[in-house]
Amino acid sequence: MDHGYVRGRLRNPDEAPASGEEARELLAFGGAVVEQILSGRLEAPADYLQPQDEWVVVLAGAAMLEVAGETLELAARDWLFLPAGLPHRLVRTEPGTDWLAIHLHRPGD
């Protein structure tokens, strides 16, 4: 990468797929990856176990997750930090849910 700026624009939630989710990487810098995820209706709960720390914020829509035995309802403007190695399950997403996610690799990964 050179030493200049980089710019871009988030997609609109109305570009979300009807079902499933579409994640697009916006930028990787240092050990961080920033991505936008547009979700449609979830066909089945999805289990995740990630080797990176993850911070997500819901920009539009809503979702339900299960984390550490708890059910979390997230609406627009709610954010969630999931440390590396914490299993979590995405149970439900509202069509047109718009997420911004930051994945951060820990040093040595």
Add this chain to the structure above:
Amino acid sequence: MDHGYVRGRLRNPDEAPASGEEARELLAFGGAVVEQILSGRLEAPADYLQPQDEWVVVLAGAAMLEVAGETLELAARDWLFLPAGLPHRLVRTEPGTDWLAIHLHRPGD
């Protein structure tokens, strides 16, 4: 920090100050700091030179910056990456501008 999740909620843009800006750290993890910045009308251009990489996205409102001799207009959903050490000037912000920013310290900082 323990190994559980952390959650929170972004403030609404109508909580922005009338002038100047109010930055609040949401979370620090690894070498990353996530913050929300609510801006009112800018009283004077503000110059920045930061030792960290910075990724920002405008969630609401609009702003004008000068970076590397160029004038950048940012509206809602526009994002901008400013590498560490790149001088930039915030020239104008619309009242109620809502930013999400990620600052990333490079290893060894």
